[in-house]
Amino acid sequence: MVLFSGIFFSVNGLNTSMADTIENPKETCHKKQEKKSPMKTVNLYDTTLRDGMQGENIFFSPEDKIKIALRLDDMAIPYIEGGWPGANPNAMRFFELVSQTQFKNSKITAFGSTRRPHTPVEKDDTLKALISCGVGTVTIFGKSWDLHVNIMEITLEENLAMIRESVAFLMDHDREVFYDAEHFYDGYLDNPEYAMKTLKSAVDGGCRTLILCDTNGGTLPHDIEKITRDVDKALQKSFQEPIALGIHAHNDCGMAVANSVTAVRCGATMVQGTINGYGERCGNADLTAVMPILRLKLQMNCCSLDNLKKLRPLSRFVSETANMTPLNSRPFVGHSAFAHKGGIHVSAVMKEARAYEHMDPVLVGNARRVLVSEQSGKSNIKYKAREMGVAIDGDSRKHHGIVSNIKELEDEGYQFDVAEGSLKILMEKLTGQFQPHFDLESFRVTIEKDKERPCYAHAMIKIRVGDTVEITAAEGDGPVSALDNALRKALTNIFPDLNAMHLVDFKVRVLEGDAGTNAKVRVIISSRDENDIFNTIGVSEDIIEASWQALADSFQYKLSLQNQPTDNLNT
């Protein structure tokens, strides 16, 4: 019954599955579970903001990084690695912002290396920066593989001293210290004795959490299994105190998730990874796969079922922030991850979901797509309309029309789940309830450039409000800015309240490659007023047309809010 109602709710898209009242995934996961032992705890360590940014095309501004960190904090990820202090201005700025930001659940960590060869720790810039950046938890990496020590042209003993002394220095400054054993698995395969010595040096320095790294990503699960077990056994034998192990896996063999899960099954209690698996080369272990596997398949305690439901939104938020197209086929969180194609009868899936799905999509905030039937689509719309205060009468043909209209637009590239301001206006239009607060008569935007001088953009706009016609002109940093300024100038003459509204973000995404500058673009504008942030959207082959749609919607939407509360519209 519980399973069924979980499915039922996920079918019509309301994320209120019974699942969130159940702490035992055996009943929420379609697949039968065997493991019965009490829940093992695994600490997640997110390095999206540091190792993730090593990925090609992945760039986050310090402000982006704070936004992402706050989302991870909201999901209670224990550790969030923010960057390497001193390595670049981006990281420095980030740690400045961290000191001004309140985190409820997560610890922000700083990353760096062991001290330079033949340098006293107190004179080492990296270590000093790790202290001065002001966070309480630091992770340093050191060499495990004698091959690398030889490349550095230092003695094997000096490397051990670098590890031991660097850890001790940070411990002396009351930092929580994690030790990343770089290239550990390769090093262990080449020279296990020395690889173990490096770990012991970190423990001698005072570290109690050692992360085994498959830095080149070339190790296969059966080697991860053997080595992790051996190391765990050896460490527990050598030291009285328990030593915690972690895994840091790269995806060069497509094994990062498998290797992480394998290491956890062999004793590791920390997993380092990134959201969407972003990272250098083929990326890092994808936490959006690691989390549901540990929590739902192996019943390990790595996050609550309620937080797990934020997984898909988190994945989307990170890809939007990185401006990377979300991977449809991404396990658990991808748009296609629970999309059923030909052959399967909806009734059969309804009858026995576990026959066709390995788990309930709702548990990770995703949804089954073959079951977005007219019925569920309609109830979706009714739900949204109610939420936004748009009256939709009982006529189900009307609902049908709205659903198919929205589907058509989404096929064209509109994405209303991230632009509810435009969705509200669209629903009002489709139900004949839209009352425009202004009409466009015309605009002209001109951009001029002479020789090496920067571009100069100005706009003229003519709008009508009732019988009043306003014509204004303005300049700006580029055509959209000029258009925004001109429209704002025209409207604030009539609606002074608009002074409270400001654009806070402007995102452009090219929808289809291979069409050069004729590609369709999607513009999403975020606006803020005293109560709220709301998004509007436009799609066109012409970036100005798309920007205009989003811009006009943002003003129309703001004006439509004058007489109603705006809270929770876009949460």
Place this chain on the structure above:
Amino acid sequence: MVLFSGIFFSVNGLNTSMADTIENPKETCHKKQEKKSPMKTVNLYDTTLRDGMQGENIFFSPEDKIKIALRLDDMAIPYIEGGWPGANPNAMRFFELVSQTQFKNSKITAFGSTRRPHTPVEKDDTLKALISCGVGTVTIFGKSWDLHVNIMEITLEENLAMIRESVAFLMDHDREVFYDAEHFYDGYLDNPEYAMKTLKSAVDGGCRTLILCDTNGGTLPHDIEKITRDVDKALQKSFQEPIALGIHAHNDCGMAVANSVTAVRCGATMVQGTINGYGERCGNADLTAVMPILRLKLQMNCCSLDNLKKLRPLSRFVSETANMTPLNSRPFVGHSAFAHKGGIHVSAVMKEARAYEHMDPVLVGNARRVLVSEQSGKSNIKYKAREMGVAIDGDSRKHHGIVSNIKELEDEGYQFDVAEGSLKILMEKLTGQFQPHFDLESFRVTIEKDKERPCYAHAMIKIRVGDTVEITAAEGDGPVSALDNALRKALTNIFPDLNAMHLVDFKVRVLEGDAGTNAKVRVIISSRDENDIFNTIGVSEDIIEASWQALADSFQYKLSLQNQPTDNLNT
């Protein structure tokens, strides 16, 4: 020595590693190998054209499918599953074309199901179509999971008869028959006795190759390992003749490759998968990862080292044919798979490749790339300059100047690791070697909109080439398109070669999320000529200014290539 020369050649991009003269991967793979036993043979079974086409947005015409099949044949993939005869016209047409096509190495196979319930085999349309399509090898799937048998509302015995009789019917028609045990792992976990009975029915019907399918993709490697071993043991006990096992894995947990490799290590001798892992939901096991892992990491005989070098071109060909953007981070074959970013690495990579790479990229037809980025050091720049044929003398102060210049620009939002065209021009400018092929005098871009009519954009541009001044005008889908058309019109009058160059992608990213339409935008333009694809970049608060920078660089870069080979600049 051999290893070193392999590396050396791959470094400067010539894909002529010594590796192709060596049949022993122990010496060609960076990572030390332990396994010493004689090579096990694994039969690859490609289902890109059938299961791969179940993927969202994946479509191949019958002619496309033949082209892909010929590429697979050229790589000597033993089996190529072409489709389900009778299921759709696409498959019918494909098998017509197959009968007119010469395959040197591969067998084309047809896919279908066991007979309908309560239907004599000789009257069953699916089975008849499998015979009439004319190929010698057929694969049929049947139900392994009693849950599914119940959903079909037939008896468990009827399902066994359907399997046995269908296999026997195809054997009687002298077909080579493979049996896909659908949902086998889920079925076995629920009801092992019945799951085994279904396999035995296939063997009783005459089949000697049974493929265990993880149809829902929810099974983890440790379950795959246990079940595959148990099944293998049980079958060898029950039958005198050897029964071969295969694996068909889906990627819903990101484990399809791990599960396939695990099954092979536990006795399976066939792997079913797809190129690039295309397939329903999260896809199938990606053969572009399975092949190098089996061949290079586990020294199993699944394809020759020479054929393995065709892997990256094959992956690109399939994604081009499917019109899917190639995944940069795809293991082994992705554009980023062997891309090095951090400055620390690069100097060392050139010294000792296996320290930073798990294998020689040349072995899979890929190449090492060095990315110049915020982290980059002098050695990256020197390496890049050499790669691009920009002369930089030994003066290390000059190198330092270039690095700090690039770092400043990257702080402003430039990202040269994805815009090598602009990087080359920048390095030429910084070293006084840049010779512009044209100079901008001025341009004007105007966008007009009236009421609800779409925007109309047109551009006027005036450029100087030596003493010639060209002034042209053009319109376009938006301001950038209009500007591109006008510039192209002006330049092609003087440089007809430019007709060979086309913009293929146009990416826009807003850098600072908090400045509304005054935000800085980064524009990256990808252009293609007959030899290559190259990227150029522009950054400004004005999207037109940023687009102009990238646009102008793309034309300057293309013109700078006229007198030099373009290969390997951006591959």
